[in-house]
Amino acid sequence: MHSSCSLMALAATFSTTLAAFQGFNYGSTFNNGAAKVQSDFEAEFKTAQGLVGAPGGGFTSARLYTTVQAGTSNQPIAAIPAAIATKTSLLLGIWCSAGDGIVDNELAALRSAITKYGADFGSLVAGISVGSEDLYRNSPTGILNKENPGKDPADIVRYIKLVRDAIAGTPLANAPVGHVDTWTAWVNGSNQAVIDASDWLGVDAYPYFQDTQTNTIENSKDLFNAAFDATKAAAGGKPVWVTETGYPVSGKTVGLAVPSLQNAKTYWDQVGCPLFGSTNIWWYTLQDAAPATPNPSFGIIGSSLTTTPLYDISCNNVNPPPPSSTSASSSSSSTPSSSSSQVSSSSTKEPAGSITSSGPSSSLVSSTLPTTLVTDTTVVQPTPTGNVVSGSGSGSNGGVTTTGTSSPSAATGTHPNGGAVASGSMSAAFAAVMVAILVL
Template identity: 75%
Template structure:
């Protein structure tokens, strides 16, 4: 929620979303302690006051944290992803946000948390499930190198991950808050980045979700000014160019 370079000003992207009528999944950083959460909430409440219903009518939900539970796992720590946040800490932050938006135009907005699918199936994180209105799942079969993850297996790996989360969260709404397949970069396990494979993943995983499940794809653009490795962007360095592959879902089985 906080604009870069400020302590607690709302992010400038809000005005761009209003101008283009773009829906928003708001994110508050939760891995830096209570003082930062206080500033994130201050930015949120300022945005409500500043932009009013032009802003709040676009909000699909509010995520308190992103992959904080993953960061405190042995895998997350080994990958240098700490500090993270503990389950009871996150649950308290979720309540704090819900209290802050009470009696505002955002009072009915779902408040939840975004994390890896492996975090949601870990029973030690039940407090966050209980506190959340929705469950945000980040799932990337591309990174699942301990399993056969050739592109032909990606749809099955993704569906298995989401199914495991649905079984673990007691009927809470499950949203897909990050997924995608790289258009270029390093091979991970058997997963080979390419335009062809990214298109296959879009067709087989994305198209059946769109219009049925709240879904946020990773990502529109990540190759500006430099192309990362791996790169997941649907467009290249120039925002005015066409997507790198057909996104229409035409002639795709969406069952």
């Protein structure tokens, strides 16, 4: 009885003292495909917690793309005991695009972890993400860019029910269950069933990849805010979590977006600082250059674990943001002109073949939100105003290297611990958007 009361008190303290979950995305492997073990995750989590100048209460949460340990078929990922040891909260991930068999393995790993770690595990779960960018991958643009199989809304809804059934009556019973995707997926009316089935929506957004717009660093804040606002408008009052965003410190120029330490810091200050401490957010990323440095590289630290970031992350002396991005700027770059979808690219994401943790692999290229928003083949009347273009991605599991596109997690549809190579192109996605507009 005493033990039970203590656990309840600990859980209550954890939930009331944390204004918002704040952390990074973590893959199950290094970018050479080597599986991370518990000590690796512990070292990463401790580094994140000790970052010099960390704002908003520090980075004490971790988003995972899979619940399966790399190199196994259905064993719980070593990040779970590492999180318990370091008191790191977890946004669990269930990889869905690879099909029912993989989802069964994910559920087996989840059940095993619950049995093994019990209340210690349950008290640290911020939520469960059933899938990551699956709706985008299954869209005409995702298919055109060879993102590999995604999933229909009905499949994601079914998987959400399976997850709820798996956690019912367990220490994870109250964990909020949701889905992560791009803003173009969320504003597409054909995906409404997933919104209805979710407790929260996760949005991945990367202005860096939006080369069909004026994606200078000066305009990146407006592009991000427009995507975030559009997702919130589609959410119907449900919480919207920022599950991936970031800006590269090095790498190739995409459109007018130039990777650099200064631009990465500017993006951190203008996009991250207003959200830290008040919005659930998992930044992309703590480290993606281990052992090799990808192109582009989004890590706020380099190839060696260190608590000293590559640039000042304190949010000190940062000018307060404008009231809302919904008041579109007068520049052409902030006025959406067409809707596009997401394009995959860059380097790493979770399950999808084997994705390295070197960078995002899927992102939006849409340019605007006109009176009528065209999303893939569905026409919907938008509620939001302002610029709604944003990229997205997530990268972290195996060792997928994507090229010519823009998204981390949407690299491929196979499992995160696999070894696929994804590729795509912004030009192809833009062409698809133009075709849709001309048809209409």
